[in-house]
Amino acid sequence: xxxxxxxxxxxxxxxxxxxIGIVRMRDGVRIEEWxxxxxxxxxxxxxxxxxxxxxAEMVASAPRFRELALEVRAxxxxxxxxxxxxxxxxxxxxxxxxxLRSEFRRLGQSFSSPVLCTVKLSRRLFPEHVSHNLDALMExxxxxxxxxxxxxxxxxxxxxxxxxLLVGVAPAALARAADAVVNTHRLPPHFPExxxxxxxxxxxxxxxxxxxxELIYVGRSRTxxxxxxxxxxxxxxxxxxxxxxxxxxxxxxxxxxxxLGAGLRELEWIExxxxxxxxxxxxxxxxxxxxxxxxxxxxxxxxxxxxxxxERCFGIFQEPADARRALAEIARAHQLCLKQLGLEESAGSxxxxxxxxxxxxxxxxxxxALHALRVRMALAALKLxxxxxxxxxxxxxxxxxxxxxLHVIDRWAYVGTARCEEELEALRTLERPGCFDVHRYRLxxxxxxxxxxxxWRTLETR
Numbered sequence: 001x002x003x004x005x006x007x008x009x010x011x012x013x014x015x016x017x018x019x020i021g022i023v024r025m026r027d028g029v030r031i032e033e034w035x036x037x038x039x040x041x042x043x044x045x046x047x048x049x050x051x052x053x054x055x056a057e058m059v060a061s062a063p064r065f066r067e068l069a070l071e072v073r074a075x076x077x078x079x080x081x082x083x084x085x086x087x088x089x090x091x092x093x094x095x096x097x098x099x100l101r102s103e104f105r106r107l108g109q110s111f112s113s114p115v116l117c118t119v120k121l122s123r124r125l126f127p128e129h130v131s132h133n134l135d136a137l138m139e140x141x142x143x144x145x146x147x148x149x150x151x152x153x154x155x156x157x158x159x160x161x162x163x164x165l166l167v168g169v170a171p172a173a174l175a176r177a178a179d180a181v182v183n184t185h186r187l188p189p190h191f192p193e194x195x196x197x198x199x200x201x202x203x204x205x206x207x208x209x210x211x212x213x214e215l216i217y218v219g220r221s222r223t224x225x226x227x228x229x230x231x232x233x234x235x236x237x238x239x240x241x242x243x244x245x246x247x248x249x250x251x252x253x254x255x256x257x258x259x260l261g262a263g264l265r266e267l268e269w270i271e272x273x274x275x276x277x278x279x280x281x282x283x284x285x286x287x288x289x290x291x292x293x294x295x296x297x298x299x300x301x302x303x304x305x306x307x308x309x310x311e312r313c314f315g316i317f318q319e320p321a322d323a324r325r326a327l328a329e330i331a332r333a334h335q336l337c338l339k340q341l342g343l344e345e346s347a348g349s350x351x352x353x354x355x356x357x358x359x360x361x362x363x364x365x366x367x368x369a370l371h372a373l374r375v376r377m378a379l380a381a382l383k384l385x386x387x388x389x390x391x392x393x394x395x396x397x398x399x400x401x402x403x404x405x406l407h408v409i410d411r412w413a414y415v416g417t418a419r420c421e422e423e424l425e426a427l428r429t430l431e432r433p434g435c436f437d438v439h440r441y442r443l444x445x446x447x448x449x450x451x452x453x454x455x456w457r458t459l460e461t462r
Contacts, residue, residue, distance in 0.1 A: 001025075001076050002089045002162070004154035005096045006052045008040050009403040010202060011255045012098040016040035018052070018059050020068070021151030022075045023159040026082070028166045030159060034075055035152035037062035047403065052149050065103045072100070076113065085114060087182070091134050091158060093117035094201045094225060101198060112194040118158055120181045125169060137161055187232055190249065199225035199253075202399060205265040206253035207273070215273040216247055220262040224253055257405040258397035263443045264407060264414055285438045286323050287313045287384065295372030296342050297379070299323045305436040307387050307411035315382035316438050334378040337361045340371060385445050387411045389456065392432075394424060396455040408459065412441045428459050 002023040009015030021035040037054065039062045049055050065072075078086050090096040093115045104111040122132040129140065138145060138157060141164045147153030165174055187196050204224045208217040208231065221227030232245050256262045270278055287305065288297035290312050299320045305313065317323040328343050330336070332352065339350035339362045352358040361371040392410040408415040408427040415432060418424035448454065 001086050002155045002158040003076070003096055003100075004090060004151045004158065005099055006048075006054060006149070006151050007099055008042060008044060008048055010095070010257075010399045011403075012095075012102040012200070013255070015099075015403075016042055017065060017099055017103055018044070018048070018054055019151040020072060021153070021155040022072075023152075023155045024075065024079065025159055025162070026079055028163060031079065032075075033152060033156070035155075036068060036071075038068065039064045045403070054150075066107055069104065069107055069109070073104075073111070076100075076111075087116045087178075088113040089116045089118060089158060089162070091118045091137075091154070092201060093119075094197070094199065097197050098200055101194070110194070112197065114182050115197055116178055116182050118161060121165075121177055124177045124181060125165070125174070187229075188245070188248075191251075195251070196229070199228055200255050201225050202255050203257070203259050203262045204253050204255040205262050205269060206251060207269060207275070208248045209250040209252075210247045210276075211249060213250065215275045217277040218266055218269045218273065218275045220259075220266040222259050222262070224255065228253070256397075257399040257403060260395065260397050260407060260443070260447045261405050261417060263447075264417065264440070267414075267437075267439050267443065281439065284319060286317050286320050288315055288323055288327060288379065288382070289313045290376065290379070293372070295340060295368065295375050297327060297375070302438045303435040307436075310384040310386050310412075313384045314379040316384070316442070330378050332357065334374060335359050336375060336378060337366075337371060340368075341375070384441075385448075388448065390458060392428075392459040394418070394427075394457045394459055396457070398455075406457070409444065412436065412444060414440050424459075 002025065004021045005017050006019040007015050007017050017038045018040050019035065019037050022033070023030060024032040024034075037059050039059050041064060044054070044056045044059070076086070076088065078084070088097055094117065097113070097115050101111050118137070119132050122129075122137060126132075126140075129136070134154060134157060137143065141161060143157050143160045143164070145153050145157045169177075201223055203220075203222045205218065205220040206224055206228055207215060208219075210216045217231075219227060228251060231248065254265055256265060269275075270281070283303060285302040286299050287302050289300050289309065290297050292312070297314065302316055315323065315326060317326060324343060327341060328338060331338055331341055331343065335352075335357055337350050337358045337360075338344040338352055339346060344350050349360070349363045350358055353360055353362055359366040359371070361368060392408065392415070394406040394408050396404050396406055398404045404419075406418040406424050408418065408424070408430075410432045413433045414437070415430050416423075416427045418427055
């Protein structure tokens with residue numbers, strides 16, 4: 001069964017199907033084609049209408065999924081005379097499969113089927129090619145589509161692609177590749193049937209629970225399915241899985257529009273749940289701060305920082321001893337005076353000056369102002385970044401389907417994430433978290449460095 005769906009967004013947990021297309025084949029012969037618009041019972045975003053050409057007016061009079069459920073299930077069932085369950089074949093199949101399972105679940109029904117993803121099949125059969133999206137497959141295999149980004153049109157392309165493979169690939173090789181894709185992973189038997197098929201391919205955060213629902217681990221990934229399955233590296237019949245894999249009894253996750261949202265959610269879950277296997281975060285990190293005219297950095301708690309302090313702060317360290325050790329190493333590398341920096345107590349010159357490795361500020365041979373300048377220059381590479389925006393902003397992150405999340409950040413402090421204008425309005429004036437959080441600072445600073453062309457909106461308080 002070759003299946004394609006059009007949806008209101010990318011997250012099967014809260015987005016809905018707006019069109020279904022199914023092509024049924026047997027032995028390479030097309031038996032039936034079927035499609036229907038679906039009333040999603042929710043508004044359509046302008047991006048969805050632009051991408052698919054399906055408008056709110058078109059779906060307004062369409063049947064709801066509950067009215068189509070029996071027919072859809074019949075279209076996805078085995079053909080008369082077939083003993084084996086049919087393959088659910090789709091491009092990025094986990095996306096379509098998760099949406100159908102979610103729609104059936106809303107009706108209190110289960111749905112499961114062996115799944116074959118044509119993206120993965122193409123990668124396995126044609127590894128010499130970089131791109132395996134549907135447009136690339138159409139160009140490479142001379143396939144045409146009368147209605148691109150419409151459910152039946154895209155499903156027809158998949159059926160045509162399969163027909164090309166039946167002609168152009170040796171049957172044994174095609175069977176091996178398809179079997180490898182369908183049976184790539186197997187979760188341990190104590191997990192619910194069909195859970196593996198629900199795992200999404202997009203970015204997000206996830207949680208692993210053990211006995212008595214104890215939170216074991218929180219993680220994030222740009223591809224949730226791959227990352228979660230990596231915790232269960234052995235196939236059926238292989239050696240025992242890792243200790244962590246044997247501990248896991250339940251998995252949940254939340255999809256996000258991108259990696260920033262995944263990282264923010266991961267940090268939130270770690271703080272709230274204190275998982276057993278994540279590295280402990282003490283909250284006692286420190287930094288080196290220089291007063292305006294001082295040449296002597298002071299060690300202060302990072303959580304006590306104000307956004308305005310960052311101009312004068314250098315580095316983030318796990319504890320004060322780490323900060324002093326790093327400062328001493330920098331001093332020796334730049335011939336700075338350990339005594340002047342408060343790292344050595346002695347009468348007269350410092351030890352490094354006696355060894356010819358200090359320029360003599362401790363004995364009056366180097367001006368204090370010059371030494372202070374050299375201190376700032378030596379620390380420059382560790383300088384914390386100032387907040388690069390005029391105030392509170394909403395950082396826009398979009399997924400491959402054009403759906404967006406708005407992460408509200410105020411001077412490095414995370415306020416919340418909105419998925420609509422109403423949620424954004426509520427976050428506009430929400431009180432800013434008081435403490436400087438080094439983990440969110442690092443996450444945001446890294447994201448800014450990797451994405452110089454950020455999409456953002458100023459949130460002026462009213």
